[in-house]
Amino acid sequence: MRIPKVGWVRFRWSRPVEQAKSFRVSRDVAGRWHVAFAVIPAPISGPGTGAAVGVDRGVTASAALSTGELLNVPPLWETEKKRLLRLQRRLARAKRGSKRRSKAKTAIAKLKAREGDRRKDWVEKTSTDLARRFDVIAVEDLKISNMTRSAKGTLEAPGTNVRQKAGLNQGILANGWGQLVIRTGHKAPGRVQMIDPRYTSQTCNACGHIARESRESQALFLCVACQHQDNADINAAKNHRDTAAGLRGGCAGRLAVGRAGEPRTSTRPPPCGVVAVGILCSSGRGGCQLQVELFKVGVGFVVISLLTVMEGELCGETLRT
Incomplete structure (x- = not known):
């Protein structure tokens, strides 16, 4: 070269x-x-079966899939974490400009680079696996730069819970949220759908009920309406998948719980879009029934013969995506 x-x-x-x-x-x-x-790079071809997956990114689990899989970025080993802590203490005690300080900084940088290499390797392998296994990949549209903004504030208006926010920012960046979506988009162009993240962690995937009380803890989701229980991150990933497929909430209005705890009818319009690929589906709650035939054209899909039957009325539509 x-x-x-x-x-x-x-x-x-x-x-x-x-x-x-x-x-x-x-x-x-x-x-x-x-x-x-x-x-x-050449794009990775999907299976061609119309399989869809929802991906929910988090701090405890780097990525939760709607298939029930919990994926995590390989962290530093315990011995490496202890060594990093010792080096950071040595760096804090060393004088500025000394050789000991320079050596400590170099050793810390090598450990950090090793952690970054593992994260990059995990991102590449996970994004390749998603591109090969699924035709539609639904990911929540998060503003990571805003989420990782410092909470220090200014001298006139100092921030609150600065240490806790700094720990959350570090956890978000260490799990490679942005890298995973970017690399998946490179390998599966046109097949990654960004989903509005609002209420996805509070919505029951089984009945569509929305309530913040259903989030029992960070890991447990227990619906207050139908008692459906699931991992909270996996439940959110299923909502991402159903939103991308146009199945989330069906055509019926969903219930939401207000701040006072009283149920109210959701004012948000029912989702519309492409229904899950090549299947006959029903909301199961007196909503609508959709029959879809899909034909793959290039990197997109053409939906024909969309038959909607609701309250005795028959209508036909043709959609292109």
């Missing part, structure tokens, strides 16, 4: 690269040199 003003430099291939347009040389915080080649 020839670098301008440097000359020819030898490097080690990590994988074969074809039709590279350009390259970039960089040095990370651990002092390692990397060369990255710009290549347009």
Whole structure:
């Protein structure tokens, strides 16, 4: 490889690269040199069965799938965490500009780089697995930059719970929320749907009832209406999947619980969109029945013969997505 003003430099291939347009040389915080080649990757084809999955990202579980799987980024080992703590204490005691401080900073950077490498490896493997197994991947549309904003505030208006917010920010960034969605979108273009996250963690996937009291704890969801019980993150992932498929809540109005605890009729319109691929589905709550035939065209789907039967009325529609 020839670098301008440097000359020819030898490097080690990590994988074969074809039709590279350009390259970039960089040095990370651990002092390692990397060369990255710009290549347009070929998309990964899905199974073609119309399988859909919902993904709910969290701190306790990095990614919860609607299939019931809980995926986690590999953390540092316990011995590595203890070593990191010792190095941070050594760094705090060292004098500025000393060699001991420089050595401690380099050792900490190497441990942090190792943690980042594991997170990147997990993101690549998980995104590839999702792209191969599912045709539709539903992910909540989170504003991560806003969620990880510091809570320190200003001198005139200092923030509250700063330490707790800093810990939450660290947990969000350590689980690679943004990287997972970006890489999945690269490998499955046109098949990743961003879902409005509002009320998804409070909605029962079994009956559609919305109540904040149903969230018993961080991990347990227990519906106050139908007593349906599930992992809270998996329940939210199922809601993402059903929203992407147009099944969430059916065509019937859903109930929500107000702040005073009294039920009220949800004013939000029922969701509309593409129904789950190639199946006959029913809301099961006196809503509507939909019969769908799907044909795959390129990276999208064409829905034909959409037959809606509701309260004795018959209507036919044709949708394109």
